[in-house]
Amino acid sequence: MASEQWKNDIAYAMTPFKLLTWPIGVWPLQVYNIYSLIRCILATCCMSTIVILPIMELHMGCTDAEQNVDSFMLVFCGILGVLKIICFRIYAKNLTNNYGSAQNDYLTIKNVEHRAIMRRHAFLGRILSCFMVCFSYFSVIIYSLIPLLGDDEDNRINMTNENVILEYPMPSRCALEYLGFPESMYQVICLFEFIALILTCTCNLGNDSLYLNITLHVCGQVQILKASFIDFDVSSSQVCDRLNALIRRNSYIIEMAKELANAISFVLLMQLILSSMQLCIMGFQFILALKMNDVVMMGKSFVVLCTFLTQITVYSFVGDYLKSQMEDIGLFIYQSIWYNLPVKLTKNLIFIIMRSQSPVKLQAGNFIVVNLATYMSILKTSISYLSVLRVMVEE
Template identity: 20%
Template sequence: MKDIMNKNIKLTQINYFWSFTKILLKVVAIWPVTKNNLTHKKYIDSIHFFSVSFSALLQFILMGIMCLKLTDFNSAAESIGPMMQLIISFGKLCIYRSHKKNLAKLSIKLEYCLENLDKNSITNIYFKSYMKLASFICFGFYGIAIFLSIGYLAGPLLEENRTLPFNVYYPWDWKHSRIFYAISYVHEIIITVVLGCTSASEFSYVWCILYCCARFKEIHQKLVSIPNDNNNKNTQKFLSSIVKFHEDVLCDISMINKSYTYIVMLIFLAVVIAIVCAGLAVSSANSSLVDAMLFIILAVYYAQQLFFYYFLGETIASEAEKVASAAYSSNWESLQIKHQKTIMFIIARSNAPLKIFAGNLIPLRLESYMSFLVTTGSYFTSVKAITD
């Protein structure tokens, strides 16, 4: 009885995470699955998306105007860090929306898998085990994001003078008016909370990648248990099902790459700029201890945001390589020649590198992430030397 209750609790937690991801994506109008094709629903959805994306772009422009008015480079660097998050959010909205068809296919497959998690298929078993990793990633990512948002939004309340969470240009004098100050403050809170929902695109990436990893595990399990019987038709049918299943997973990975490759590239470029600017702000003699801590957390948040993509790219590449190892370990030498050719075909496809890149240029592997950290550090030292 306890095992059944624990199983139901785990399934509830998994469905809760997925529902939470859907809600966040719907808030910013980029949930790809549309069940209602009515014209007025499409118009409402388009207006919703335009409002959110325009708000992000407008906020970036207003912060840019304020940044251009600053004469001190270190002060400008303090504004550039948060501005990069606006660029990332706006880019996510546009890119995610433009790949709605591919993302809808992936989301429908995921929902079908979640609806049948109580069935003890191999994919479901491995997918549930992978969700422990997914929950850890989600908690870690959102924990830092919430802490950082609270720090930025509550920081001005601790100061004596009237200040706003972010340096934004407003066409009214909020410094000498309580009403305009309250309006400006609430506006920045709403923008921060709403655009924070775009982080659900990271969650959907986690879901898609780990779902493919679970299916790679199933292929691995099937390959090591190829039946060694004399029935040629059964063996051929079994191997054909593996090849088709493998092809389906590889097609999904290709769709994931098409949908997320430019999002990752955008994050890559924005994170380099944001971390360099955060480093300049921390090393500035004028920055307070609280500001320095916020900028350090901001740099960690950006680095963590990019790390998830590289880490999961490494994870799925490792699982794909294990498929080739499983094919080698199978009793392929005892099969007929045409079945051996099928096994060789699976090995060849598994040994080919997975096409998951940032901007179709940089492979999402951990060694590339280490190169990113080294490059960012060199950029920081160069810019620091110039500004000093």
């Protein structure tokens, strides 16, 4: 019965993220062989088209202002997706250690309250993942259908009309003509671009979900550690061994959190830079759409804004949560009955309290702390910039 329980717990906590990341070759608990490398290379090559084709369109000057904005957005998404795959492969050991540790945590958990804490954090990871991934897939469907369902009958697809302008899910008409793709392959190309867009969302939001899920698990382990300190029984036997075990557990969790922070540092830096730029660009497009009463453009801009804001919001929330959990270790030790412990042991607790004053943080480029304060700063700067542009447009 217990065996089935921990199997169900592991499946509940990890299966959705395995389904998202195994096809692109970054699932931490996979066998890192030639087949996983092939999956990773294929996903990277497919995503590269999201970057190359829009850049070619911009270089050839075949796009209007709205398509230019779409091209920049796709280029940013493609770059982020490729970076996340590459970084997660480079730092595969960090993620493997953390997910292997999470498996071991589910195997060894016995306390019912501690298990409830782990399940609660797993549930939060599933909810965040479901919201981000489903919303991004919905955005891709909207973006893919809008060019194909235009209201103007003259712009609809008619293979017998040589003067018709074909519309693709992403700006790529001139690039495809330059590369020599015939118009008879229009439907095949549309399907390929749609798959590439879905894959880009998976590489972006799927990898985000994978990382945020294990970070939340570490936060859950910190919460269990705090509960163990506050409920520590000094009257039982082997006090020294049990307290030393908690101290070693604290050091182990800190090491796991450091590995996670190191794995995401460069990706977070690029995420903040590109997302901030995209928020300003799409915000300005939304202002212009309001000015021209263009409902389609407003809808597209709003969807993209929500997608990028969701990424920044979730990273900021989880980063702030991890930092606060790490800081609270010292407070919970102070609130425990440490004064009934032997003097030799209380000296060790001082070092843990001192260490909690410099908690592990998610940092972008190892110098920008990703938390709610950073999130609010990005929002305020973006809104100020857009307010100035709105005044210029109205004048």
